[in-house]
Amino acid sequence: MLSTSQLSVIEAPLPAHIFLRGLAGTGKTTASVERMKYLLAAGVPADQILILTPQRTLQDPYLNIIHSPEMAAGGEVTPATIGGLARRMLDIFWPMAADLAGFAHPEKPPVFLTLETAQYYMAYLVRPHLTEGWFESVVMDRNRLCSQILDNLNKSAMIGFPHEEIGERLTSAWTGEPAQRRIYLDAQSCASEFRTYCLEHNLLDFSLQLEIFNRVLWNDTTVRSYLLRSYQHIIYDNIEEDVPVAHDMMTEWLPECESALLVFDENAGYRRFLGADADSAEGLASLCDLEISFTDSFVINPGLAYLSNSLEAIITSGQPPVNLPAPSEDENPRSVISFITSRFYPELLDAAANEIQRLIREEDVAPSEIVVLAPYLGDALRFSLINRLDTLQIPNRSHRPSRSLREEPASQCLLTLAALAHPAWDIHPVKFDLAYALVQCIEEMDLVRARLLTEIVYRAKELSLSAFEQIKPEMQERITYTHGARYSQLREWIEAYRLGEPQPLDHFLRLLFGEVLSQPGFGFHRNLDSARVAASLIESLQKFRFAMEPTLDEKSNLDIGKEYIAMLGEGVIAAQYVSAWNPLEDNAVLVAPAHTFLMSNKPTTIQFWLDCGSAGWYERLFQPLTHPFILSRHWKTGQLWTDSDEVQANNATLARLMTGLLHRCRSKVYLGLTDLNESGYEQRGALIRAFQQVLNQKTG
Numbered sequence: 001m002l003s004t005s006q007l008s009v010i011e012a013p014l015p016a017h018i019f020l021r022g023l024a025g026t027g028k029t030t031a032s033v034e035r036m037k038y039l040l041a042a043g044v045p046a047d048q049i050l051i052l053t054p055q056r057t058l059q060d061p062y063l064n065i066i067h068s069p070e071m072a073a074g075g076e077v078t079p080a081t082i083g084g085l086a087r088r089m090l091d092i093f094w095p096m097a098a099d100l101a102g103f104a105h106p107e108k109p110p111v112f113l114t115l116e117t118a119q120y121y122m123a124y125l126v127r128p129h130l131t132e133g134w135f136e137s138v139v140m141d142r143n144r145l146c147s148q149i150l151d152n153l154n155k156s157a158m159i160g161f162p163h164e165e166i167g168e169r170l171t172s173a174w175t176g177e178p179a180q181r182r183i184y185l186d187a188q189s190c191a192s193e194f195r196t197y198c199l200e201h202n203l204l205d206f207s208l209q210l211e212i213f214n215r216v217l218w219n220d221t222t223v224r225s226y227l228l229r230s231y232q233h234i235i236y237d238n239i240e241e242d243v244p245v246a247h248d249m250m251t252e253w254l255p256e257c258e259s260a261l262l263v264f265d266e267n268a269g270y271r272r273f274l275g276a277d278a279d280s281a282e283g284l285a286s287l288c289d290l291e292i293s294f295t296d297s298f299v300i301n302p303g304l305a306y307l308s309n310s311l312e313a314i315i316t317s318g319q320p321p322v323n324l325p326a327p328s329e330d331e332n333p334r335s336v337i338s339f340i341t342s343r344f345y346p347e348l349l350d351a352a353a354n355e356i357q358r359l360i361r362e363e364d365v366a367p368s369e370i371v372v373l374a375p376y377l378g379d380a381l382r383f384s385l386i387n388r389l390d391t392l393q394i395p396n397r398s399h400r401p402s403r404s405l406r407e408e409p410a411s412q413c414l415l416t417l418a419a420l421a422h423p424a425w426d427i428h429p430v431k432f433d434l435a436y437a438l439v440q441c442i443e444e445m446d447l448v449r450a451r452l453l454t455e456i457v458y459r460a461k462e463l464s465l466s467a468f469e470q471i472k473p474e475m476q477e478r479i480t481y482t483h484g485a486r487y488s489q490l491r492e493w494i495e496a497y498r499l500g501e502p503q504p505l506d507h508f509l510r511l512l513f514g515e516v517l518s519q520p521g522f523g524f525h526r527n528l529d530s531a532r533v534a535a536s537l538i539e540s541l542q543k544f545r546f547a548m549e550p551t552l553d554e555k556s557n558l559d560i561g562k563e564y565i566a567m568l569g570e571g572v573i574a575a576q577y578v579s580a581w582n583p584l585e586d587n588a589v590l591v592a593p594a595h596t597f598l599m600s601n602k603p604t605t606i607q608f609w610l611d612c613g614s615a616g617w618y619e620r621l622f623q624p625l626t627h628p629f630i631l632s633r634h635w636k637t638g639q640l641w642t643d644s645d646e647v648q649a650n651n652a653t654l655a656r657l658m659t660g661l662l663h664r665c666r667s668k669v670y671l672g673l674t675d676l677n678e679s680g681y682e683q684r685g686a687l688i689r690a691f692q693q694v695l696n697q698k699t700g
Contacts, residue, residue, distance in 0.1 A: 005294055006031040010038050012290065014259050019285040021264040022294030024663040025603060028263050031294075032235050033061050035261050036077065039233055047075030050231035054242035054271065056081060058601055062235075078231065082246040083206060085227075086213035087112060090204065093223055100216045101208075104200045109550070111203050115150075116540055117547040118205040120567050122146040125193050134186045137179055138624050143570055148625035149190050153207035155631040158243035158275035160214065163207070166191055166631070173630045173641040180624070187625045201551055214245045232258040238601070239264055240278040241271045244633055247280040254287045262288060267312070267659040270598050273620070273628040280633065299603045300663050303327075303336035307669075308662040310694040315655040315686070333694055336668050340608075343675045346384070352608055352672060353388035356589060359606060360394065367395050369605035371590045373597055373661070375616030379407065385591055395588040397529070399596055405540060406568045410524070410533035413440035414509055415565055421494045421512075422502060423463045425562040434458050440530065441516075441523045442486045449479050453487060465491045486521050505561030506541035509534065594657060603664040610672040615685045618654035620646070654686060 002010070009020055009031045022028050040046060051062045059079045066077050080088070090097055090110060098106035113121070123146050129135075135145060156163040167188025171181045198208055217223040234257050236250065254260055262284055269278035285291055297305070306327045327333060340355065342348040352372065359365040374381060377400045389396040405411045416437040419427040429437075435450040442450075456475060457466045468476065468484040468491075476484055493516050503511070513534050517524040524530045541564055548560050590597065590604075594617070620628075629649055630641055662669070671691065 002031075002034065003027065003296065005292065005296070006034070009261065009292055010034045014039075014042070014044075016290060017254060017257075017260045017288040019262050019264065019288035019291045020294065021266055021285075021291070023266050023297065024268070024601075024660055025297040025299030026294035027298050028265070028294055029061050029237060029601070032237055032261055032263055033065055036062060036235055037065060039259070040072070040077075044233055045075055046071075046077045048231060049077045049233045049235070051077060051079040052085075052234060052236040052246075053079070053081060054238055054246070054276065055599060056084075057599065058238050058241075062237075082242065082249070083210060086209045086217075089213055089217050089223060089227070090209060092226075093217055093220075096220065096222075097212050097216055098202070101212045102199055103202055105202055108202050111201070111547050111550050112209070113203055113205045113547055114540075114543045115147075115206075116567070117544055118150055119143060119146045120544070120547075120563075121197065121203065122150055122190070122194055123567070123570065125197060126190055129186070129190065134190075135183060138183060140624065141570075145625065148623055149187050149194070150205065150207070151623075152187060152626050152631065153191050153195070153205070154210075155275055155626070155628070157207040157210040157214070158245055159631060159633055160245045160248065163191055163195060163211075164188075165637070169630055169635075169637050170627060172638045173627070173635065175640050175642060183624060203547075203551070210245065214249070218249060228253070228256045234260045235263075236260070237263040238268075239281040239284065240268045241265075241276045241599075242281065243275045244277045244280045247277065247284060250284060251287060254284070260288070267656055269656060270595055270660060272653075275628070275632075277633065297663065299666050301336065301667065302330040303333055304662050304665055304669070306331035307333040307336060307694060308659050311658045311662075311690050312655045314690045314693050315651050315658065337691070337695070338668060338670045339673060340670055341673045345611075345674050345676065348610065348672050348674050349381075349385050349388055352610065352670070353385070353392055353394070355670065356389070356394060356608070357392045365605060366587055367589045368587045369666075370608070371592065371597055371604045371606070372608040372610065373592060373594045374610040375594060375614050377591065377593045377596075381610075382591065389589060389591075396591060397588045398591040400593060405533070405537055408533045408537075409436070409440050410527075410530035411537050411568075413437040413523075414512070414534060414537060415568070417441070417490075417494065417512060418505060418508060418561065419565070420463060420465070421497050421508065422561065423498070424502070425559065425565075427562065427565065428460045428463060431455065431458055431460065438487065439523075441490065442483055443521050443523050443525065445483050445486075445523075449483060453479050453483070457487075457491075465494070467491070482521075490516055490522075504541075504545055505564060506538050506545060508561070509538050509541065513538075594661060598657070598660045598664070601664075603666060605666045606668055606670070607661060607665045608670045608672060609661075612671045612673055612691075613685050613688050617657060617685065617687045618650045620650065620653070651686075654690075658687075658690075 006027055009018060012018055012035075020028055020031065036049060036051065039049060051059060053059050056079075062077070062079055065071065066079070094110055095106060098110070123142060126134075126142070126146055126149070130142075138145065152166045153163055156166055161169075167184050170184040170187075174180055174184070195208070197203070198205060204212075234250075234253070239247070239250075239262050250262075264281060264285070269276050272278075300308070310333070340348060340351045342351060356370055356372075359370065360367055372385065377398070382398055382400065386396055386398060406415075412433065413436070416429045416433045419425060419429050420434075431454050432451075435447065435454040438450040438453065439445050439447050452475070456471055457468070458464075459466075468479075468488045471479070471484075493512070497508070497511075502508075513524065513531075516522060517534075518531070519525060524534065541561075544564050544567075545560050548563070552558060594609075627641070629635060629645070635641075673688070
């Protein structure tokens with residue numbers, strides 16, 4: 001049932017330029033989806049409608065309609081991001097763009113880089129400088145170092161300043177040790193060297209794609225008229241999470257389009273560390289002829305609403321507000337908060353898992369209506385919690401976008417088997433890696449039997465596997481003949497592959513998955529999560545091969561598959577794969593970092609907040625080569641970044657986070673508190689202090 005406010009947006013007569021604002025849960029996206037359906041029903045050609053979002057995963061509500069049977073045959077609505085538009089226009093107008101942007105070989109096609117391949121080339125350029133003593137005071141993994149330099153380039157393109165100014169902006173704001181300025185200059189040199197290398201070899205990372213689109217193509221009358229003619233109707237959702245150059249483009253696009261709906265989520269901007277600018281997004285309101293605010297939430301209850309408003313007031317002021325109103329009986333925050341306390345962290349996880357089990361079995365809460373959140377989701381926490389949920393037979397899923405593919409057990413299994421099948425690589429997996437791979441790829445095989453089998457059949461130096469039939473009968477019985485048969489099938493497949501011509505690694509993995517691992521009796525047959533990881537790995541490999549092949553010399557003997565494994569071994573962060581955001585198990589408890597949950601933009605009934613005493617809820621991770629606030633439009637070059645600026649930024653981050661989480665909760669929040677945190681330290685952070693101040697208010 002749609003509200004009157006929603007209908008006023010949906011059925012607004014053409015032409016109309018609408019700026020829609022409201023907190024999370026007030027039905028803005030629902031109205032936007034219905035607006036798209038209204039335009040189509042009114043006879044607007046589908047291919048003239050552009051659905052723009054800052055992140056592809058935010059397009060799901062629109063895609064569900066676009067791909068549904070109720071859509072009429074004919075053209076199709078175009079979903080896109082600013083990066084996707086840039087990529088599309090570069091594909092179409094490459095000769096013009098290449099010539100104007102200064103590429104060395106405009107007659108050759110471009111090579112579009114993913115996050116992974118961009119890090120590969122950056123690492124290639126940075127590696128010699130590390131031996132020369134660059135970044136000597138920086139203690140961090142090489143992949144993190146490369147990703148932060150790339151992040152600087154991305155920021156320059158998203159904010160709209162020349163990449164040559166990165167070092168100056170960072171050094172002019174620094175107030176600490178003078179040696180840090182040298183680090184910023186090293187990062188600037190690497191960024192400039194990378195940009196020069198890309199122009200020489202027709203490589204386009206995200207920053208260069210966006211910069212050329214914004215600086216060259218958008219300012220060309222041919223390209224601009226092509227876009228304006230193609231898309232006369234724009235629905236731009238979650239504009240507060242997008243970057244300033246996207247808002248600049250929209251400033252010039254809005255007067256030329258027939259209709260527009262801009263959707264602004266108040267008190268949001270969770271992607272600020274990625275360049276999002278809620279202030280420039282809100283400035284687009286002045287260009288619209290109709291501004292509508294949604295104030296009634298379809299999600300939050302009065303107690304949570306009072307809690308959200310009170311927390312925001314306390315956190316932003318830094319002290320208890322004098323005029324904080326006492327809650328009514330309906331608004332009593334104690335009715336929507338429960339505490340789970342323990343002395344040690346494992347006890348907290350036990351209690352949380354048991355309470356989740358009780359909610360599902362006794363209160364009939366669907367697992368999909370429960371989410372477990374933490375400021376960070378480390379491997380230890382993720383494994384410990386999921387293991388407890390599995391033991392209690394509670395369906396669950398986890399999502400952590402920054403998790404590298406090399407950390408996934410399914411990836412380790414596939415790459416271990418790939419090394420065995422390609423002896424020319426001279427990569428010799430250790431025995432434990434093979435045993436762990438056998439556990440993953442043979443159904444119901446435990447680690448004890450896998451280790452026993454590996455010790456008998458595997459010769460690491462020769463990369464050879466002996467036949468199961470050659471094992472002593474008593475050992476065969478211990479391993480079991482069922483597992484032995486599966487091992488024999490896998491071994492024979494690898495031996496047969498070795499006799500043929502080596503395939504590209506992504507082709508090899510497709511064959512291995514399709515012909516062996518996905519078959520009955522093997523570990524990937526029923527494990528949908530492993531299948532998803534395999535799909536992401538194959539997609540990653542394919543994109544890596546596509547990026548590498550055009551740059552290889554004909555005489556080069558570089559094996560792309562071997563190079564990819566080496567890159568993964570250095571810990572290159574996986575690019576974002578949309579499949580990782582789509583749940584394979586719909587009715588499952590979600591375990592995720594808080595910001596990841598917010599960007600999924602979906603409400604739940606129950607939320608568990610673990611480690612509430614941690615400063616990780618609001619403190620910015622120290623990034624020695626970059627700074628999201630200094631590299632923004634709101635920071636003047638030369639202005640110093642002080643401790644008070646840091647505190648103010650942390651408070652604003654925490655206030656946005658609390659508002660976003662609570663407005664996506666229907667019923668109750670469980671706060672997890674321990675005397676000692678995961679690392680064994682005592683914590684009493686700002687989040688807990690704010691909750692204490694709210695709960696000390698007497699009910700009116």
